[in-house]
Amino acid sequence: MIDEPVQRLDEGALRALLPRVLAGLVRRGEDFDAAEDALQEALLEALRVWPERPPRDPGAWLTTVATRRLVDAHRSEVARHRREETTYAEPRPGPAQEGDDTLFLLFCCCHPDLAPASQVALTLRAVGGLTTREIADAFYVPEATMAQRIGRAKRTLRGRRLDQPGDLAVVLRVLYLVYTAGHAGRVDLAGEAIRLARQLTLATEEPEARGLLALMLLNHARLPARLDPEGRIVTLDRQDRGLWDTREIAEGVRVLQSALAMQTEARRPGRYQVEAAIAALHDDAASAEETDWPQILAWYDDLVALTEDPVRQDPAAVLGRAVAVGHVLGATAGLRETDRLREVIGERHRWHAVRGHLHELDGDLPAAASAYAEAARRATNVAERDHLVRQAARARAAWASPVSGSAREASSTSRSNDGARRHRG
């Protein structure tokens, strides 16, 4: 959508501008679809004109040119239908703040009538200002496919009332989807999600928005330690904590505290705040041995209490809690917790991987090896599959020759676990 020369003018400023201009047009009553097209044309025009004659106010310039395009489009439409010519007002200065515009556009792009893939694509394009090609690259699909997806999404929004406040929970879910999609090629989706979540926290007081931003920051801070130089996964207990981004952790903790400070008896922290609190406790430990597992378990108790039937409605939370139970009350107790999930997610690789971890914690290396191997067979991610195959091979080798160095290495996850060791006497 933005060609290179415009990006060179000042990519950051221009990207921040687009949602504001688009929001202004849509708020005025223009169709989202038509307004987005008109803005694209205005951008092309800018590309032609700005190098020679840079505008004093780029936002106003884009608004004016896009409006002219819309008026032209309406006129030809009207002429085609031989209807009375409608007059279109010149752009009124919007009363809205920049933050409100972001929120408003996010509500448009995350409209509940759209499928998640479309919500993600439209958000990245209309709010994030990414090009269709960049979004296509990020999701490994052809550009034409992504263009089609965005076009369909925009057409779905046609005629929908967009002046109502949308569902913030959907916006948060979409941003988290963008975050977890990670980064590929030229586009850092995780970084983009953090940028959008930061904008969102300026637009709404909702503590869960801050909870989401905190969760992303506290997770993202560990990114540099998560893969070794060969691209192999390094699990949390083995990561070089010196590589963690302390600035991001500090910001995450600050944002989380400001969210938690808003809680009342009637309004308990939502899931993003709780998950952020768990991430903060991991980030806070100077070594894996110093991880405050009892405190983490307490937060997991809160997390599973958020749903009526956590086993069915939030199995990921129950599975995470099982790991914490394993570290606090012992591996056997942790494994018992995972048993409750067998019916629901027993087919998923995560379930088997967690059981492998708990068996290893318990010192049962053959069971750990089988569970890791089973997890590897079900993994849907290359790096995770490779990691699980290595875990299985390592556990098997350690079992076959318990006095070798690899055996000591294999039991390093349980070495850190005072609670479990005490439990097992």
Next chain:
Amino acid sequence: MPKYLLLKHYRGGPEPHRPVPPMDQWAPEDVEAHMAFQHHVSELLEENGEYVDAQALTPARTWVRYGGPDAAPVTTDGPHPETSDLVAGWYMIDVESHERAVELAAYVSSEPGPGGEPLYEWIDVREVMWERPRTTDAT
């Protein structure tokens, strides 16, 4: 948003629901209808924003293995070529869910065969592994 391969086979897979002769023995109009349908599936996937790739493979197959140091590659067309699986081609799709992939595979399988009746061909649905590491910690 997982990706799936919908694999079509020249042979192999479960017992055919509707055994049919090879396509060169079909009526010309049935062949046309069959090919038009395949084209239509590609277009439909493109329109839906679900299309990633579609390819057809020739049936000729060469098995190749390392021949050892300083030796030429060893090739064979297999000991039992008439019973082994032979992939004919695929659609690669990018969809919301496994359920959607199954739905599309069933549609692909409804392609017209002899007499314009559905082929009921078995489609092999395979998930493509995500290449990129996750941004959250693994177990």
